[in-house]
Amino acid sequence: MDFRLADEHRMLAELVQRFVKDELLPLEAGVMAREAAGQDPALPPAERARLDAVSRELGLWSLDAPVEEGGSAMPHVALVAVNEALGSTIATYVLPPDSPNLRMLAATVDVRQREAYLAPYARGETISAIGISEPGAGADPAGMRTRAVRDGEDWIINGRKIWITRAAEADFTILMARTGAAEPGARGSGGMSAFLIDRGTPGFNVLRRIPMVGGEYTYEVALEDCRVPGWKLLGTEGQGFGPMQLRLGTRRMEMAAWCIGAAQRALDMMRDYAPQRTTFGQRLSERQAVQWWVADGATRIHACRLMALHCAWKLDEGEDVRTEISMLKVYATEMAQQVIDNAMQCFGAMGMTREMPLHLLAGRVRNMRIYDGPSEVHRMVVARQLMDTRSR
Numbered sequence: 001m002d003f004r005l006a007d008e009h010r011m012l013a014e015l016v017q018r019f020v021k022d023e024l025l026p027l028e029a030g031v032m033a034r035e036a037a038g039q040d041p042a043l044p045p046a047e048r049a050r051l052d053a054v055s056r057e058l059g060l061w062s063l064d065a066p067v068e069e070g071g072s073a074m075p076h077v078a079l080v081a082v083n084e085a086l087g088s089t090i091a092t093y094v095l096p097p098d099s100p101n102l103r104m105l106a107a108t109v110d111v112r113q114r115e116a117y118l119a120p121y122a123r124g125e126t127i128s129a130i131g132i133s134e135p136g137a138g139a140d141p142a143g144m145r146t147r148a149v150r151d152g153e154d155w156i157i158n159g160r161k162i163w164i165t166r167a168a169e170a171d172f173t174i175l176m177a178r179t180g181a182a183e184p185g186a187r188g189s190g191g192m193s194a195f196l197i198d199r200g201t202p203g204f205n206v207l208r209r210i211p212m213v214g215g216e217y218t219y220e221v222a223l224e225d226c227r228v229p230g231w232k233l234l235g236t237e238g239q240g241f242g243p244m245q246l247r248l249g250t251r252r253m254e255m256a257a258w259c260i261g262a263a264q265r266a267l268d269m270m271r272d273y274a275p276q277r278t279t280f281g282q283r284l285s286e287r288q289a290v291q292w293w294v295a296d297g298a299t300r301i302h303a304c305r306l307m308a309l310h311c312a313w314k315l316d317e318g319e320d321v322r323t324e325i326s327m328l329k330v331y332a333t334e335m336a337q338q339v340i341d342n343a344m345q346c347f348g349a350m351g352m353t354r355e356m357p358l359h360l361l362a363g364r365v366r367n368m369r370i371y372d373g374p375s376e377v378h379r380m381v382v383a384r385q386l387m388d389t390r391s392r
Contacts, residue, residue, distance in 0.1 A: 003309055005081065012074070013081035015058060016095075020085045023054055027091040028357055031215070036354040041215035043091060051093055052124075060095050061124045066106055069122035076250075076312035080257045080305075087258030088265040090215075090360040096124030099254060101174060104130075104247035108194070108235035117172065117196055129170035131161035131221060132244065139377045141192065141241070146223060148177040148193060153230040155179075155195065157203070157223045163371065167219035168206045173197045174247075175223070180238050192241045194234040201226060214363025248372055249321065252329045255368045256308045259336035260301060262361045266336075266343035267297045269358070274346060284346065293342040300335045307331060323385040326378035333369040340365060 005013065027047060035041035043051070055061060064079060065071020074082075079099065086093065105118045105128075120126045137143025146159025157177055167173060179193040197204050203226030210218050235243050271294055274285035284290045311324045340362045344351035351358055369375050383389050 003306065005078065009074070009078035009081070012063070012078060013085065016060065016082045016085045019055060019058060019060065020089055023051060024086075024089045024091040024093055028089060031090050031360070032354060032357065035215050035360065040217075041090075041360070043093065048093070052096065055093075055095055056124070062097065062122055063095060064099050065097065065102060065122035069106075069119055071122055075316040076253055077309060077316055080253070080260075080308050080312050083254050083257030084261040084264070084305075087261030089261075090357045090364075092216075092364075097121050097126075098128065100247045100250040101128045101130055103250045104174065104194075104243050105234070107246055108243045110231075112231055113196065113234065126171040127166060127169055129164050129166045129173040130247065131164050131167070131173055131175040133161065133163045135160055135162050135220075139373050144176065144178060144192065146175070146177040148179045148195060148228075150230075151227070155228045155230065155233065157195065157197075157226040157228060160220070160222050162220045163210070163218045164221055165216075165218055167221050168209065171199055173199075173204070173221075174234060176240055176244060191238045192244070193237050194240040194243060195228050196232040196234055197226065197228055201228070203227060212363075212367055214365075214367055215360050216364060216367060249315065249325055251372050252325050253308070253312060253315065255372065256304065256311075256328045256332035259332040259365055259368065260305050260308065262365055263297065263301050263304075263336040263339040266340040266358060266361060267294065267301065270294060270297070270343045270346045290346055293339075293346060297339040297342060300339065304328075304332050304335050323382055326373070326381040329373060330375045330378045330382075333365060334375065336365045337362065337369065 004010075027043060031041045031043070062069070062071035063074045063082065064076075065073070067073045082095070086095070102118075102121060105113075105121060109118045117126075121128060131146075133139075134144055134146060137145070146157065146161065148155045148157045150156075157175070159177060161167075161175065164173070173196075175195045175197050176192055177195060178191050180191045203224045205222045205224060207220045207222050210220060212218060234240070270290075274290050274294070275283055277284045307324070307328050311321050311328050314321045314324060340358060344358050344362065347356065347358070350356060353359075373381075380389070
């Protein structure tokens with residue numbers, strides 16, 4: 001494998017890096033000020049609208065959308081550097097459309113759904129969410145109890161979902177539920193189906209917004225006799241687990257790249273600061289502890305970047321990456337957590353303030369160690385692939 005990016009992918013990465021430097025980094029002061037004041041640190045609608053206009057003019061929309069939908073069909077390998085750049089700032093911004101749901105839709109829609117959902121989503125005209133996790137179920141699909149039952153040509157869905165990003169803002173939500181003969185609580189992925197539910201559908205009730213660490217938030221949703229037209233079943237009934245895993249794999253690739261970007265930002269801050277600070281007559285950069293933080297951080301970031309590129313390459317080649325992507329999810333999140341924590345330690349009391357971006361980077365990486373599969377579950381996946389872990 002050649003780890004050098006193709007010229008067009010390298011130019012894309014450089015363009016996104018300039019976009020982050022010119023458009024996102026200047027917004028960080030406002031993000032930190034809002035977070036310190038107990039306000040929503042997210043970018044206000046006016047700023048998002050301006051960023052949408054700028055990024056669209058730069059040709060940064062629909063990067064991995066299908067060509068037939070007006071996209072550039074960029075491979076996973078090209079997006080590693082793109083998401084690394086976006087992960088380096090606390091002014092969080094997603095280039096429309098969000099890749100994971102896009103790829104799940106592209107793999108499953110029929111002709112009618114393509115026109116109604118995929119096409120406008122690929123053009124960046126709509127926002128989507130996905131509802132997978134449930135209270136008490138976490139990362140275990142066997143705990144999914146949300147149930148969809150046929151009623152004539154329609155489906156009636158009842159249950160509860162939690163930890164959904166953008167549930168209140170999304171134009172539609174991809175919702176996972178049990179169907180067919182599978183009973184609630186059935187083991188594994190049996191009878192799992194996906195549905196497209198529009199915002200405002202009766203019975204789709206957003207219960208509350210849940211503040212998360214790192215200035216992020218999610219939602220809890222209750223489905224109470226939510227009627228969904230039959231044509232909004234996404235893919236094949238009872239076969240929703242596979243497309244969902246495609247979506248999760250895409251998100252895990254993104255998270256790995258975001259973690260690399262966050263860790264690189266923290267490392268760069270540490271490298272710039274250590275030579276400037278003197279304690280007890282010696283610069284921090286001359287102290288072995290700080291030197292090792294920098295050396296170990298650079299080594300781990302380099303290793304993680306190579307892991308990410310290799311996993312992305314295998315995805316683009318259509319190979320099985322279940323083991324590698326679980327390894328990557330664990331390593332990237334824990335690597336970034338350590339590098340950021342060392343940077344906070346290097347800055348001393350200043351590293352503990354809300355006047356620097358480190359605490360928000362740390363909080364967001366901490367979230368990533370939980371969602372889309374916690375580290376413990378991914379270690380279980382790796383162990384299961386490497387040896388017989390069945391109970392006897």
